[in-house]
Amino acid sequence: KAGVTQTPRYLIKTRGQQVTLSCSPISGHRSVSWYQQTPGQGLQFLFEYFSETQRNKGNFPGRFSGRQFSNSRSEMNVSTLELGDSALYLCASSLKGYEQYFGPGTRLTVT
Amino acid sequence: QKEVEQNSGPLSVPEGAIASLNCTYSDRGSQSFFWYRQYSGKSPELIMSIYSNGDKEDGRFTAQLNKASQYVSLLIRDSQPSDSATYLCAMSAGSGGSNYKLTFGRGT
Numbered sequence: 222k223a224g225v226t227q228t229p230r231y232l233i234k235t236r237g238q239q240v241t242l243s244c245s246p247i248s249g250h251r252s253v254s255w256y257q258q259t260p261g262q263g264l265q266f267l268f269e270y271f272s273e274t275q276r277n278k279g280n281f282p283g284r285f286s287g288r289q290f291s292n293s294r295s296e297m298n299v300s301t302l303e304l305g306d307s308a309l310y311l312c313a314s315s316l317k318g319y320e321q322y323f324g325p326g327t328r329l330t331v332t
Numbered sequence: 333q334k335e336v337e338q339n340s341g342p343l344s345v346p347e348g349a350i351a352s353l354n355c356t357y358s359d360r361g362s363q364s365f366f367w368y369r370q371y372s373g374k375s376p377e378l379i380m381s382i383y384s385n386g387d388k389e390d391g392r393f394t395a396q397l398n399k400a401s402q403y404v405s406l407l408i409r410d411s412q413p414s415d416s417a418t419y420l421c422a423m424s425a426g427s428g429g430s431n432y433k434l435t436f437g438r439g440t
Binding site for chain 1: 437438439
């Protein structure tokens, strides 16, 4: 069974721009979660979607948003990028939400 | 206030020895506990999950959970050079409920 895939793998953006990251979960998984990983803060939860509904949300500003499509694929969007948004963005999929399996991540650099 | 505490390490273990990794947590509502392994430059990989008090063994890995003392540990037997990685402890309050947010420690 194919794992979680994320695109793009690497991205360089300028402050003030916006970015959209994509995640395709493991086939059959309906829960998709997003995390931000930085050396300073570690792994932090952004939000979780299940059957196109946001079930949980972390403590991030409204510039961070996401959505899930009927095929369980998910996207997250960051608007008005700041230097501090430079991080590894990880998507994880799960059958129901418990055991989560991570994709390879998208490395975002904001200059 | 940190919710999940892990020894920051680094932890050095001779080949063939037992590595012991510990994690304490503050949220008594936590129900599900996980250990992830993350190699440098890679994403976290789920290696163990544990939901009830006691020990759970899977190959060379044993996870131990004590909810009363609010700690979870991971033992790696017969440690190999390929085990060199950052080990992340994670937990969620999800247990038939709706909170599937994973809270991670900083890793050992």
